[in-house]
Amino acid sequence: MKFIPRHIPVKTGNVYIAVMTEAAAHSFDLHEGDRVVVTNLRTKKKITSILEISENHLPDTTIGILTSLWEKLDLKRGDRIKVGIAEKPQSIQYIRKKLDGGVLKDNEIDQIVKDVVAEDLSNVEMTYFVSGCYTHGLNDKETISLTKAIVRNGERLEFKDKYVVDKHCIGGVPGNRTTMIVVPIITAAGLKMPKTSSRAITSPSGTGDTMETLADVKNDAEELKKIAKHCNGFITWGGGVDLAAADDKMIRVRYPLKLDPEGMLFASIMAKKHSVSSNTVLIDIPYGPQAKVKTVKAAKVLGDKFEHIGDLLKMNLRVMISDGKQPIGKGIGPALEAIDVMNTLENNEYASQDLLVKSYTIAGTLLEMAKKAKKDKGYEMAKEILESGKALTQMQKIINYQGRKKFCGVGKFKKKVNASMSGKVIEINNKELARVARIAGAPKDPSAGLWVEAKIGDKVEKGDLLYTIYSNSKEKLNNVDDFCNKDCAYTIKPKK
Amino acid sequence: MKFIPRHIPVKTGNVYIAVMTEAAAHSFDLHEGDRVVVTNLRTKKKITSILEISENHLPDTTIGILTSLWEKLDLKRGDRIKVGIAEKPQSIQYIRKKLDGGVLKDNEIDQIVKDVVAEDLSNVEMTYFVSGCYTHGLNDKETISLTKAIVRNGERLEFKDKYVVDKHCIGGVPGNRTTMIVVPIITAAGLKMPKTSSRAITSPSGTGDTMETLADVKNDAEELKKIAKHCNGFITWGGGVDLAAADDKMIRVRYPLKLDPEGMLFASIMAKKHSVSSNTVLIDIPYGPQAKVKTVKAAKVLGDKFEHIGDLLKMNLRVMISDGKQPIGKGIGPALEAIDVMNTLENNEYASQDLLVKSYTIAGTLLEMAKKAKKDKGYEMAKEILESGKALTQMQKIINYQGRKKFCGVGKFKKKVNASMSGKVIEINNKELARVARIAGAPKDPSAGLWVEAKIGDKVEKGDLLYTIYSNSKEKLNNVDDFCNKDCAYTIKPKK
Numbered sequence: 001m002k003f004i005p006r007h008i009p010v011k012t013g014n015v016y017i018a019v020m021t022e023a024a025a026h027s028f029d030l031h032e033g034d035r036v037v038v039t040n041l042r043t044k045k046k047i048t049s050i051l052e053i054s055e056n057h058l059p060d061t062t063i064g065i066l067t068s069l070w071e072k073l074d075l076k077r078g079d080r081i082k083v084g085i086a087e088k089p090q091s092i093q094y095i096r097k098k099l100d101g102g103v104l105k106d107n108e109i110d111q112i113v114k115d116v117v118a119e120d121l122s123n124v125e126m127t128y129f130v131s132g133c134y135t136h137g138l139n140d141k142e143t144i145s146l147t148k149a150i151v152r153n154g155e156r157l158e159f160k161d162k163y164v165v166d167k168h169c170i171g172g173v174p175g176n177r178t179t180m181i182v183v184p185i186i187t188a189a190g191l192k193m194p195k196t197s198s199r200a201i202t203s204p205s206g207t208g209d210t211m212e213t214l215a216d217v218k219n220d221a222e223e224l225k226k227i228a229k230h231c232n233g234f235i236t237w238g239g240g241v242d243l244a245a246a247d248d249k250m251i252r253v254r255y256p257l258k259l260d261p262e263g264m265l266f267a268s269i270m271a272k273k274h275s276v277s278s279n280t281v282l283i284d285i286p287y288g289p290q291a292k293v294k295t296v297k298a299a300k301v302l303g304d305k306f307e308h309i310g311d312l313l314k315m316n317l318r319v320m321i322s323d324g325k326q327p328i329g330k331g332i333g334p335a336l337e338a339i340d341v342m343n344t345l346e347n348n349e350y351a352s353q354d355l356l357v358k359s360y361t362i363a364g365t366l367l368e369m370a371k372k373a374k375k376d377k378g379y380e381m382a383k384e385i386l387e388s389g390k391a392l393t394q395m396q397k398i399i400n401y402q403g404r405k406k407f408c409g410v411g412k413f414k415k416k417v418n419a420s421m422s423g424k425v426i427e428i429n430n431k432e433l434a435r436v437a438r439i440a441g442a443p444k445d446p447s448a449g450l451w452v453e454a455k456i457g458d459k460v461e462k463g464d465l466l467y468t469i470y471s472n473s474k475e476k477l478n479n480v481d482d483f484c485n486k487d488c489a490y491t492i493k494p495k496k
Numbered sequence: 497m498k499f500i501p502r503h504i505p506v507k508t509g510n511v512y513i514a515v516m517t518e519a520a521a522h523s524f525d526l527h528e529g530d531r532v533v534v535t536n537l538r539t540k541k542k543i544t545s546i547l548e549i550s551e552n553h554l555p556d557t558t559i560g561i562l563t564s565l566w567e568k569l570d571l572k573r574g575d576r577i578k579v580g581i582a583e584k585p586q587s588i589q590y591i592r593k594k595l596d597g598g599v600l601k602d603n604e605i606d607q608i609v610k611d612v613v614a615e616d617l618s619n620v621e622m623t624y625f626v627s628g629c630y631t632h633g634l635n636d637k638e639t640i641s642l643t644k645a646i647v648r649n650g651e652r653l654e655f656k657d658k659y660v661v662d663k664h665c666i667g668g669v670p671g672n673r674t675t676m677i678v679v680p681i682i683t684a685a686g687l688k689m690p691k692t693s694s695r696a697i698t699s700p701s702g703t704g705d706t707m708e709t710l711a712d713v714k715n716d717a718e719e720l721k722k723i724a725k726h727c728n729g730f731i732t733w734g735g736g737v738d739l740a741a742a743d744d745k746m747i748r749v750r751y752p753l754k755l756d757p758e759g760m761l762f763a764s765i766m767a768k769k770h771s772v773s774s775n776t777v778l779i780d781i782p783y784g785p786q787a788k789v790k791t792v793k794a795a796k797v798l799g800d801k802f803e804h805i806g807d808l809l810k811m812n813l814r815v816m817i818s819d820g821k822q823p824i825g826k827g828i829g830p831a832l833e834a835i836d837v838m839n840t841l842e843n844n845e846y847a848s849q850d851l852l853v854k855s856y857t858i859a860g861t862l863l864e865m866a867k868k869a870k871k872d873k874g875y876e877m878a879k880e881i882l883e884s885g886k887a888l889t890q891m892q893k894i895i896n897y898q899g900r901k902k903f904c905g906v907g908k909f910k911k912k913v914n915a916s917m918s919g920k921v922i923e924i925n926n927k928e929l930a931r932v933a934r935i936a937g938a939p940k941d942p943s944a945g946l947w948v949e950a951k952i953g954d955k956v957e958k959g960d961l962l963y964t965i966y967s968n969s970k971e972k973l974n975n976v977d978d979f980c981n982k983d984c985a986y987t988i989k990p991k992k
Contacts, residue, residue, distance in 0.1 A: 010504055010515055010560055011551045019506055028940060033752050054507045054563075064506055068551075096753050099627065124749050127620045131595065131627030201527075253620050256529050257592050444524060 019064030098132030138263025150271035166278035172291035181359035187232035204437035208237035216403030286324025333442035333449015411470035515560030594628030634759025646767035662774035668787035677855035683728035692734035700933035704733035712899035782820025829938035829945015907966035
C-alpha cells in the first residue's frame with residue numbers, strides 16, 4: 001500500500017504516529033491503535049508506528065505523519081511511503097495475563113517495561129496494565145521484578161560509595177521540606193546523598209518546585225555527577241534525567257483516575273532510589289486525617305511492607321512514622337517554603353522549630369544507619385552540624401553548583417486571615433490550607449502561597465493572625481475569599 | 497491564559513483536541529488528558545476539549561487545534577483563544593467505583609454512556625471502564641442498565657408492529673450466512689425483520705460485507721424506514737446508522753486486547769436489537785473446537801444467561817444451539833458467500849443443503865415465536881416460502897430498495913486444494929480455513945475467498961477436490977502455499 005505522506009506538525013517524543021482516513025483504514029482492515037510499519041520508499045528506512053484514524057479529512061491516498069515520525073523517516077516533499085501491518089508487541093499477551101489475574105514472571109515484566117520505554121505500547125494498552133496491577137495487585141516477587149526492570153530500562157547514576165543515602169516521604173503534608181535541611185546536613189557529614197525530588201501534582205509545591213526558586217533543578221546526568229563529586233550530593237528534579245523513565249510514562253495513564261496500585265507505588269519509589277545507587281534509605285510515613293495515610297495503624301502496615309520490600313531488594317531501609325496532622329514549618333508554596341528552609345538552615349530567630357526537630361530526627365537516623373554516628377547519637381550529631389553553620393555553607397555550595405537563581409520573593413499582594421474568636425487551635429485542615437495556597441496561585445506562581453503563624457495547641461485571641469496569604473494576582477486573592485469560611489482551615493475551641 | 501491557535505489538519509470526529517507544549521503545560525500545571533475549556537475570544541464560543549502535550553515543537557504561546565475543534569470554534573487566522581481548566585466529567589468517579597469492584601446504579605451507568613457518546617471521556621478513561629467491567633463483571637441489573645443506556649443514548653428505529661423479528665449469531669463459523677436466507681423468508685411471510693449486521697473484524701467476511709457485494713449497506717435511518725415500509729425489512733450494516741453509538745466507541749478500546757466482558761457482550765447485542773425495536777429474537781450459539789464457544793455445555797450456560805437477560809428485558813427470546821464444527825454452505829469470503837446465498841435462495845442444483853436446513857430451522861422458530869406458524873409447523877412453512885420462490889423475489893426487492901450494486905464476481909486467479917490420500921474427511925479446521933481466505937485477500941478484496949467441496953463425513957479419493965481458493969492477486973495465492981500443509985485445514989482418515 002503506497003501513500004503520499006503529509007506532515008502534521010505535532011511532536012510526540014518517541015511515539016511515532018501515522019494518521020489514515022477512516023475509508024482507507026477500513027479498506028485495509030486496519031483499526032485505530034494498530035501498529036503499522038511505515039517505509040520511506042526513497043531511503044527504505046522503516047519505522048513501526050501507531051495508527052490513528054481521522055474522519056476523511058485527508059484524501060484516502062494520503063497519510064498524515066506526525067513530526068517525530070516525519071523526522072525519524074527523513075521524509076521530504078515528494079517522497080512516497082509504504083504502509084504494512086506490524087506485529088503487536090509481545091508484552092500485550094503479558095498485559096492480558098495480568099488483567100486476567102495471572103502472576104507475571106521476571107522476563108514478562110521486563111518485556112512490558114522495555115516496550116513502555118520504547119513507546120511501543122499505546123496509552124490504552126498501558127492503561128490495561130495499570131488496571132491489572134490495580135485490581136489484582138502485584139505480589140512481592142512481581143514488585144521486585146518491576147522495580148528492577150524500571151531501573152534496568154532507564155538511565156542510572158552510579159556511585160561506588162559504601163553508603164549512598166536517601167529519604168522518601170509519602171506526601172500529603174504541606175510545607176514538609178525536610179529534604180532541603182537533611183541533604184545539607186548529611187552531605188556536610190561527608191556522606192553521599194544524591195536526591196531527586198518531584199514537582200507538585202496536586203499540592204501547592206513539591207521539593208523540586210521549592211528548590212527551583214533557589215537553583216536550577218533541571219541538571220542532566222553529566223552535571224549531576226559533577227555536582228555530586230564536589231558537594232557529595234544535590235537536590236534536583238528527577239525529570240531532568242531519565243531515571244525510571246518507564247515509571248514516568250505509566251504515571252501518565254495513572255493520572256486520569258489518580259490510581260496508585262500499591263505494587264507500582266513501591267516499585268516507583270524503590271526504582272528511583274536504586275537508579276541513583278542509594279542503599280541506605282529512610283521512608284517517612286506521615287499520618288493524619290488529610291495525609292495520604294490516615295491512621296497510625298495504616299502507617300504501620302505500610303511501613304512493614306516497605307521494610308519487607310527493602311529486605312528483598314537487599315537495601316538498608318528503615319521506616320519512620322510521623323505526625324502529619326498539621327503543616328511542618330511556616331511556609332507553604334515554593335518561595336515561602338524556600339524562605340522557611342533558609343531561615344531554618346541559618347537557625348535564626350525565624351527558624352521553624354518543628355522543621356528542625358523533624359530534620360534532625362531524619363538526618364540522625366540516616367547518620368546512624370550509615371555508621372557515621374553511634375547508636376542514639378545521630379540526632380545530636382545532626383544538630384551540631386546545623387548549629388555549626390556547616391549545613392548552611394553546604395546548601396550554598398549545592399545551590400552554586402546546581403546554578404543559583406535570582407530569588408523571586410513573595411507575592412506583592414497579601415491578605416491576612418485572623419482568628420474569629422479567642423481560644424485554642426485544635427485542628428488545622430491541611431487539605432484546605434493547600435487548596436488556599438493553590439487558589440492563590442501556587443505552584444504555577446512560585447511567589448504565591450501562605451505563611452502560617454498559629455499551630456495546633458496555640459492559644460489565640462480574637463483578631464490574632466492565623467496566617468498570611470501571598471499572591472501576585474488581586475483576583476486570585478479575592479477568589480480565596482469566595483472559598484474561605486471564617487478561620488479558614490482552622491478549628492478554634494473557644495475559651496470557656 | 498491567551499494563546500495563538502494553530503490549525504493541525506487532523507479530524508477526530510466529535511473529540512475536540514488541543515495541543516500544548518510541555519513547557520506551557522507545566523507552567524499552567526496541566527497534564528496530558530486534562531480537560532480544558534477553549535474559548536474563541538472573537539466569538540466567545542467555548543468548547544471543552546482534551547489536552548494533548550507535544551514536546552516543544554510549537555512556540556509556548558501557540559496552541560495546536562485539531563480540525564474538529566477548529567471548525568467547531570469557527571476559528572480564523574488572526575483569532576486569539578483563551579484556555580481554562582474544565583471540570584472532569586462526573587462519570588470518572590463511577591468508572592473508579594466499577595474498577596474498585598462496586599456495583600453501578602442505573603443513573604451512574606447512564607452518565608457513563610452519555611459521556612462516552614458525547615466523547616467526553618478519553619480513551620484511557622474508557623479503558624478503565626472496560627477493565628472494571630472485565631475484571632469484576634456486570635451483574636444482571638447492571639447489564640440491563642447498560643443495555644438500556646446504550647439504546648437511550650443512541651439513534652433508534654421505531655416500529656409499532658406487534659412482532660419485530662431478529663436473529664443473532666455468536667460468530668466463529670465461516671460461511672454462516674443464514675441471515676440472508678432468513679430475512680427474505682420472514683419478510684415474505686409478512687413479518688417485520690429490520691436486520692443490522694456487522695462487518696468482518698477477524699473473519700473473512702461479515703454479513704455486512706457479503707450483502708455489500710449485492711447492494712448498498714450504508715443506508716441511513718430515513719432510507720431504512722422507507723425500505724422497511726416497502727419490504728418489511730432490510731439487511732444492512734449497522735455503521736450507517738448511529739444505533740448503539742456508545743457500544744461502537746467502547747469497542748474501540750476493547751479491540752487492542754480483544755476483550756469481551758460478558759456483560760458488555762450481552763448489552764451490546766441486546767442494545768442493537770432494542771434500538772431497532774425487535775421484540776422476538778432468536779440467538780444462535782454454534783459450538784465447535786474453533787467456534788467462539790467450544791462445547792455444548794458452555795453453549796448451554798451462555799444460552800441460559802441470554803434467556804435470563806431476555807426475560808429481564810421482557811423480550812421474547814429463544815436460544816438455539818447449533819453445530820459449529822465446519823463451515824455452513826460452500827462459499828467463504830464476500831462474493832463467494834453471496835453466490836452461495838443466491839444459489840440457495842434460488843434452490844437450484846448448487847443450493848447448499850446445510851445452509852437451507854439451518855435457515856429453515858431459524859426462520860421456522862421465528863415464525864412460531866411470532867405466531868405466524870403453529871407449534872412445530874414453522875420449519876415446513878419456511879420451506880414452502882423458499883420453495884415457492886417468494887423468498888427469492890423478496891430478496892431481489894430488498895436489494896433493489898437498498899440500492900443494487902454491480903456484482904464483482906470471484907477472483908481471476910484460482911488454486912485447487914486436493915486430497916493427498918483416499919479416505920474420509922473427519923475434521924475441518926474452521927480457523928485455518930478462515931485464515932486461508934484472509935490470506936487470499938478477503939474481506940478487503942471481496943472477490944477473494946474459497947469454495948468448499950468436501951464436508952465432514954464425505955468420502956474422498958486421492959486427488960479429489962477439497963476446495964478452490966480465489967484471489968485477484970497471484971502473490972497472495974502464493975502466500976497461501978507458504979502457509980498451507982497438505983490437505984490444508986482438512987483431516988482425512990485413510991481407508992484401511
